[in-house]
Amino acid sequence: MYETHYHRASSVDDAAAQFAKGAEAKYLSGGQTLLPVMKQRLAAPSDVIDLAKIPALIGIEVGGDNVTIKAATPHYDVSTNAALQKAIPALAALAGMIGDPAVRYRGTIGGSLANNDPAADYPAAVLALDATVKTNKRSISATDFFKGLFSTALEDGEIITAVTFPIPARAGYAKFRHPASRFALTGVFVAQTKSGEVRVAATGASASGVMRVPAIEQALKANWSASALDSVSVSADGLMADLHGAADYRANLIKVMAQRAVKDAA
Amino acid sequence: MGVEGIGASVLRKEDRRFTTGKGRYVDDIKLQGMTHAHFVRSPHGHAKVKGIDSSAALKMPGVVAVLTGQQIVDDKVGNLICGWAVHSKDGTPMKMGAWPAMAPEVVRFVGQAVAVVIAETKNQARDAAEAVEVTYEELPAVTNVKASIATGAPQLHPEAPNNIVYDWALGDEAATNDAFSKAANVVKMDLVNNRLAPNAMEPRAAIAQYDEAEEHFTLYTTSQNPHVARLVLSAFYNIAPENKLRVIAPDVGGGFGSKIFIYPEEMVALWASKKVNRPVKWTGDRTEAFLTDAHGRDHVSHAEMAFDKDNKILGLRVKTHANFGAYMSLFSSSVPTYLYATLLSGQYNIPAIYAEVMGVYTNTSPVDAYRGAGRPEASYLVERMMETAARQLKVDPAELRSKNFIRQFPHQTPVIMAYDIGDFQASLDAAMKSIDYAGFPARKAKAKSEGKLRGIGLSCYIEACGIAPSKAVGSLGAGVGLWESAEIRVNPVGTIEVLTGSHSHGQGHETTFCQLVAERLGVPVSQVSILHGDTDKVQFGMGTYGSRSLAVGGSAIVKALEKVEAKAKKIAAHQLEASESDIVIENGEFKVTGTDKSIALPMVALAAYTAHNLPDGMEPGLKESAFYDPSNFTFPAGTYICEIEVDPGTGKTEFVNFVAADDFGRLINPMIVEGQVHGGLTQGIGQALLEGAVYDSNGQLITASFMDYAMPRADDVPSYKLQHTTTLCPGNPLGVKGCGEAGAIGASAAVINAITDAIGNNHLDMPATPDKVWHAIRAGA
Amino acid sequence: MTAISLTVNGKVVSGNVEDRTLLVQFLRDHLNLTGTHVGCDTSQCGACVVHVDGRAVKSCTTLVGQVDGASVTTIEGLSHGDELHPMQAAFRDNHGLQCGYCTPGMIMSAVDIVQRHGGKLDEATVRHELEGNICRCTGYHNIVKSVLDAAGRMSTAQAAE
The missing domain is CATH 3.30.465.10 (Uridine Diphospho-n-acetylenolpyruvylglucosamine Reductase; domain 3)
Structure with missing residues (x-):
């Protein structure tokens, strides 16, 4: 880790004021991502402003x-x-x-x-x-x-x-863990609002971050059940591919995790 | 046996310090005036070093020195050596490129050091290392063995044309061809044995201290074999003569082979400690461990097995390409040859075997021994072949194995090894019973009805341990003898110190070796101490690897104990005015058999040291030493069976049951033996399901942290069911065979055989990640 | 540089440290409490786990400034005098360790697991809860056994109090 300046903020306003003073300041909350990145010297904030103790x-x-x-x-x-x-x-x-x-x-x-x-x-x-x-x-x-x-x-x-x-009518989350990092190789959150809308979001899968999955949303809106997704096909276009999961595998996981999330939804 | 003697699961003496945070590892040690080293490492897989500008770094706070590869060459520090000479088929010696401790001209793998910064603090050293400006001219890199030997591939070392270190063979080619010409069936397959990062939880570390007055060096290092380290540092690296170099390996946090070798970092620390005339400490981080610890495995093989019409094996033909990485590490040359091809007979009667192994340079980290070293690769190949053959020949895999088991001992295989003893059927039967093999088809059918794919897989492994008879390995090219030494010091008040060359870094020697003393002399283990890991205390030793500590190191202790016992009995007989032949040892007392006359060991010891009343001509003292050189390897063997379920939706494998039946000969401490098996099995499962060190084509290690390299965690593996079957090893006084590597040798084939059984597609390489299994299910459908 | 003051194993300690100092560095380098280990750079292995205000956290992923004023317990502070904590004793009795390097973090995490789950622990829960601690020696078999054993001992001890 590069040398930095640590500040513990007493309030949100204090934090914002401290931030403005730093040349390349960063907020620190739990630090479970920022600190590993700083340890690897992939980030070099001049100041870290700790928000975690602000009541x-x-x-x-x-x-x-x-x-x-x-x-x-x-x-x-x-x-x-x-x-x-x-x-x-x-x-x-x-x-x-x-x-x-x-x-x-x-x-x-x-x-x-x-x-x-x-x-x-x-x-x-x-x-x-x-x-x-x-x-x-x-x-x-x-x-x-x-x-x-x-x-x-x-x-x-x-x-x-x-x-x-x-608060939704029902919702479920199913996650398939990356074998090494234990982050989501793919995780899918399914939710049905009290007015009957269905929203489905997948993480871990797309190269551009969290995304909605319209094909699954439409199928679940018509029929909120795991089996309703049997015939749904999720496109692998734009999905990430790495050592632990090819794009077609992640596309499959989106569907399979969505089915499991629906089964567990409450 | 006594309550603390042979066969007792005595709780470990070392555990109080480890459970209370009082272990003393290298990084825990601080010396007065100590400086800290940080290495400047190549970001390129292959490049020329055009220049190093240290001027900015030297101006940074706390910087003591910046030292470069050219300086280490100028100071005539020797190049790293490979200690086992292997010859190609045509009789030519292996072709080695020079490996300086820091590269002055060319870097050949990412992470290779080119310079080192010495500073007052660790942070300052790292800060300054970033300010060292190295100019590289990138060269094309090659990381894959087959690509490396292809025409037009980048060339790593001028000494090794076409990147070939050796093209070696073992066995009778003509006899094997003849066997295949008579075959009723031939089974063929291609196999990959994936590259692994050893990942002992303690990263490597070294502290070097130079004493100007005595011209003497002390090195604290994370070593499995401090004496070998001193020998190599003295004899080849021109650091200091042996009497001016003390090597201490204190508590060491796991090794698994990776801490056998002498690495550039400890050489540089020693050299630098004299240059700056202050102690120099280097502690690697996990990224450095991934980049620079010697990796394991990395074979690509083609194998063919010939069967007669009765499904008896006629012959085995194997061609293997072994990736050595960019340089030849200390014992690397022996791993894919004498530790691999010699085990290709497995547990089976195979009349003819011919194995060819080509060792190849690539722009990757050097590869050397990792838990099992060569034997896991052999076992994986043979056991996947047997399973594949059973499927092809449509016979039960257990039955096919049983039909071909070696049943007469000693048995001379066609690949050097002479198996001394074993009962392979016994361990197969024990494992099959334990897992209810007969009930599997019903369980598979039930799982199918629940949408799961269930499979069962066997692996009947054998390994050669107790490394090794010095004369035999010498004739095969080893640069050292592989005996072990021991010294027993009975102190004047009767406490006992055992000095051994076998280093303990998790194996529990501090307990098991005490049990040998308790068994022999009847004293409680609390009165016995084990001293190891310090070249100033222990005269010499060859260290801990190859499941050798008990079979070789323990046998040396037994030999020394015999001498102690003989002398103590003479003293006791003299003191008790009895005949020496009438003295027996019971509960630490020397008794005259058939009488109530006795003398306790402390009194015998006191008599030995006061020397007031010893037999005429006897030297005072009670201290004996012994060197033990085994007459043969030992051959632990067993059967592993695992039952798994694959989730067809995700390709994820879950264990239903894992059974291990091992024959390790006599067990000294069954609790410790079982712990070794658990750990070995988990590393074998890790190789099968999770682990793989992967380079891209430019030589970047894609899996350089635990974020990308999947280590087995608690929820990846099952609890294991262990069985022991026993044939006593005839080759050593304890009847022991060694247990440290078995799990890692036998487990991976069992897992892959089970998965391929479950999914109905035999085309699957390790690691069988969910992604790969899911694709294999689709490809096989 | 920052002045910090915290309680470590029941004693108030203070120091003037670089702001980038991690809790594990403070413990090891400034207080010589070398029982807390570093096994990785990516907050995965758990060799560095200590308790901060009663919660098991990774001391390699905590700036010492973040725990200014907090109460920290390390492996050295877990036992009372010569008597091992039930978790330490269970690890010894069940051969839950080999090289000992991951052991301090493993024990500190395990104590936290038992504190959260009490006697309701089963094997699957223990294995899942140990997700953040890597051991290369034991294959986890005896670690799981140790934690389950200690859970029994700790709830018995609690009931006796």
Whole structure:
């Protein structure tokens, strides 16, 4: 790791002010992605501004129609929150599948979304549930937020403060783990809103990050069942291909994981 | 046996320190005035080094020195050696390119060091290493064996035309051709044995200290064989004579072969410690481990097996291309030859075998011994051939094996080895019973009804361990003898120290070797200490590899114990005024048989050291040493059977059951033996399902971290069911065979045989990743 | 440089460190607590796991600044005097370690697993929960056995308290 300056922010405003002072500042939340990247010397921020101890950024609020997860809430706390487990069980389960137990204690939803790793889990839930990403400046819809590989709508210095998820009628998430990294080789989140809309998002599969899967959405809208997808074919165009999964294999996984997510949906 | 003697599962003495964080590994050691080294490594697979500009780095904070490959050549530090001379079919010696510890002119693999920065802190050294400006002229690279020997391929070393190190053969070609001409059936297949990264959890590390007053070096290093390290450093690398170099290998966090070899980093640390006249520490990180630890396996083979009309094997023909990487590592030449082709007879009576092995340079990390070393490659080939043959001949795979088992011992194979003893049917029967082989068809049918593909696979492995009879390996080209030494020091108060050349880095020697003493002298293991890993304490030793520690190192201890016992009995007889032949040892007491007269070992020891009342002419003291040179290899063998289910939707393999029945001869500590088997099986499964070190065509290692190289994790593997069958090894006093490598040798074929059985497509190479299996299911449909 | 102060194994320690100092470096290089190991560069192997405010985290993926003011327990602080923690004893009794390098992280993770699951642990859960800890020696068989054994011992000990 290159030398840097560490600051612990006391509030969101303090964090934004510290950020503005740094030449090449970066926000640090759980650090479970940023710190490994810095250790590999692939990032060299002049300053890291720690958001994880800001009280306003921690907590989960479950209402009648929405769930709000504040940005610096660790995955472990999301996965074990009893009210959330009841409201959107698939989201709690997804949080419990990220990384490993030690990573889940520190990694946060805000950090995950700001980084937008193409194989991260949270983006699938945010996109499929049509969540709203709240920042210190504005609210951004899920569709507008993700801009491709490691790229988001966030402006320089903008801080995610919370994510609000509409509570769906039912939702499910199934993940096929990359044999080495344990990220999603492909993960699929399926959701049916209370008004009957179906949204399906896949992570880990596309070279441009999290994506909707219209073919599966149409089939599930007509018939919400795993067998409804038997005849659906997912195109391999634009999907990633690497040592652990060819594009046609990932296309297959999108369908198979969608079927399993539907089976598990609640 | 006593409660702590042979056959007892004594809890490990080393575990208190390891479970409380008190282990002492090289990176835990700090010396006064210590500096830190960071290597500047090639980012290219093949390039000329046109120039190195250190001026900016030298101005960085804390930098003590920047040293380059040219300086190490100028200082006449020797090139790295390969210690086993193998000759090609035509009688010419193998063709080796020079391997300097840091490259002055040409780099031949990504990660090869060209310079080193020495600085006050580790961070400063790494910061400055980035400021060293190296100008490279890129050259075309080649990473695949077949591509490397093709016409027009980039040439790595002028000494080795067409990148061929040797073109070697073993066996009788004419007799094998003759066998094939009489065959009723011939089974043919192509096999790939995937390249592996050893990945001991402790990365390699070294601390070198130079004492100017004594002109003496001390090297702390992560070594499986510190004496071999000292020998090589002294004899070939011109670092220091043996009496001026102490090598210490303290607690070492796993080796699996990768810590046998002498690497450039410890050579450079020693050389640099004198140049800067301060201790120099280098601790590798995981990326460096992936790039520079010697890799394992990497064979491409074609095999043909001839059967008569009764399904008896007539002959085996094998042609293998072995990838050596960019340089010949210390024992690399022996791995795909004398440790591989000599095991191609497997457990079977094969009248004629002919194996050809071509060793090839490529722009990849050097390849050398990794757990099993040559024998896993042989076992995988033979056992996939047997399974494939059974399917082709439409006979039960267990029956085909059984029909061809060797049943008379000793048995001379056509490929050098003389198997001393075994009972292959016993381990096959034990494994089949344990897994309920007969009930498998019903289980497969039931799984099918649930949409799962279930398969069963066998592997009947044999290996040659207890490496090795010095005269035999000498005649085959080894540069060293492979005996072991031991010294027993009975102290004046009766505590005992055992000095051994066998280093322990997870094998539990500190416990097992104590049990040998407890068995022989009747003392509790708590009174016995094992000293190893320090060339100043232990006079000499050949180290730990090839499942040799007990069969060879343990036998040396037994030999020394015999001498101690003989002298102690003489002293006891003298003290008790009895005849020496009437003295027996019971519970640490020397007794006169048939009487109540006895003297405890501490009193015998005290008598030996006070020397007030010893038999006439006896030297004082109670300390004996022995060198043990085995008369033959040992031949652990067994049967592994695994039952798996493949998820047709994802291609993912799940274990239903994994059974291992091994014959290791006598077990000294069954708990430790079983632990060795568990670990070996998991590495074998890792090779079969998960692991593969993959280079792109430019020589970049695609799998240079745990993010891309899939290590077996707890949820990838099952709990294992172990069985032991026993034939005592006649070749050593303990009747032991060795257990360290068996799992890694036998497991991978069982797994692939099970998957190919499940999916009905035999065209599947390791690692059988879900992606690959899913494609194989589709291709086979 | 940053001044930091935290509690390690029950003792308050402070130091003035480079901001880039990782918790594992602080423990090993500044406090000589070398039981916490480094086995990889990508936060995968878990050899570095320690407890921060009662939660098992990877000390190689934590800046020491992030734990300023926190309470850290390392493998050296797990046992009380000469008596091994039930998890340490279970690893010894079940041969749950060989070379010992992954062991401290493995034990710290395992204690956390048992604390979260209590007596409800089964083999599949243990294997899944050990996802972030890599061992190259044992094949996990005896590690799983050790954790299940310790889970029994720890719940018995808790019940006795």
